[in-house]
Amino acid sequence: MSIATIMHDDFADQAAVSIYWVDRIAGEKPSHRVAPAPPHTWADLAAEIATVPAQLGSSHRILTTGHMRQATGFLLGAKLLRVLRYEVGIRQGGQLWTSEVATESFELNVTEQHVGHGPDIALIVNVAANAASQATEWILQNAIPVDTILTATPAIGWGPSAVTTPVAANSLAVSIRDLARNHASSGTLHLFLIGPLGLAVLMGHHWNRVPTTLVYEHLGPQGYEHAFTIDT
Numbered sequence: 506m507s508i509a510t511i512m513h514d515d516f517a518d519q520a521a522v523s524i525y526w527v528d529r530i531a532g533e534k535p536s537h538r539v540a541p542a543p544p545h546t547w548a549d550l551a552a553e554i555a556t557v558p559a560q561l562g563s564s565h566r567i568l569t570t571g572h573m574r575q576a577t578g579f580l581l582g583a584k585l586l587r588v589l590r591y592e593v594g595i596r597q598g599g600q601l602w603t604s605e606v607a608t609e610s611f612e613l614n615v616t617e618q619h620v621g622h623g624p625d626i627a628l629i630v631n632v633a634a635n636a637a638s639q640a641t642e643w644i645l646q647n648a649i650p651v652d653t654i655l656t657a658t659p660a661i662g663w664g665p666s667a668v669t670t671p672v673a674a675n676s677l678a679v680s681i682r683d684l685a686r687n688h689a690s691s692g693t694l695h696l697f698l699i700g701p702l703g704l705a706v707l708m709g710h711h712w713n714r715v716p717t718t719l720v721y722e723h724l725g726p727q728g729y730e731h732a733f734t735i736d737t
Contacts, residue, residue: 506557508581510550511535511572520570522560524553539574539724540732547732554580558589566605569595575698575705576722576732582709583735593710597703602674604710611676612660615684623650626689630681630708631658632667632700640697643728649695655688657681668704678707685715694718697729713737 507520509527512535517523529549531542541547554577561567567585569578578595585591587604594603618641627644631637637656644654659667659677668674685694696718698705712718718735 506561506567506569508554508569508571508573508577510574510577511538514571516570521564522557524557524571526550526553535572539722540730550577551580551733554584557581557584558591565590566592567594569593569706573702574722575700575702576720578702578705579696579698579709579712579720580733580735582706583712583737585710586713586737587710588713591710593706595703595706597674597701600671602671602703602707604675604707606671606675608676608679609672611673611680613677613680613684614658614660616656618654618656619652620645620654621652622648623652624691625649625651625693625695627651627654627695627697628681628685628689629654629656629697630700630704631656631663632677632704633663633665634699635663636699640699640729644695644697647728651695653688655684657684663699668701674701674704675707678704678711681708682711682713682715685712685718689716692716696720697723699723709735 506522507514507517508524510530529545530538532538592605629637629640720733721729722732
């Protein structure tokens with residue numbers, strides 16, 4: 506299946522399901538396209554993605570193509586949950602990252618910052634770049650109602666070499682899911698994704714038995730915006 510929100514997907518005409526939103530996202534250049542342009546909304550995009558499973562019929566091994574942001578990839582993965590017997594795959598660089606590969610222990614460095622602004626938990630996935638401090642600052646400035654901010658970084662460090670194989674990607678997705686389960690047993694989880702698209706898709710795919718999750722998209726200098734709400 507194909508989802509295009511940033512630029513045209515050359516494989517869209519080969520997909521069983523294709524969603525094209527490039528002309529509904531604000532921005533003249535692909536690098537500028539992040540959020541829907543009014544009157545289009547995140548809720549409109551979520552409603553369209555919600556139709557994907559019904560369109561796939563009996564197919565349960567899903568190869569995802571297209572150019573989209575992390576929040577959209579996470580939502581897609583959450584509509585194709587592992588517990589619903591789906592398997593997902595997505596090209597990341599020159600590799601195929603897939604939920605079918607085995608998982609192994611993936612060590613995380615986790616920091617906790619108590620802020621006491623409300624009952625919820627914020628989780629910052631700090632993988633592709635070391636941008637956790639910017640996300641934390643935005644959370645505090647905007648009085649997001651969280652008691653604790655968790656930051657999860659691969660123990661080997663952040664950056665392009667933090668996740669180098671499909672096994673590492675799938676293992677990291679499961680480790681972050683388990684972290685969310687252990688720390689957000691109630692209330693709402695606010696999720697900030699600083700990582701590759703493939704990781705976002707795999708995380709969404711494994712995101713079951715986690716409280717209601719608000720997924721934020723990074724707008725650039727403007728900070729973040731709540732994009733989707735995930736109930737699994």
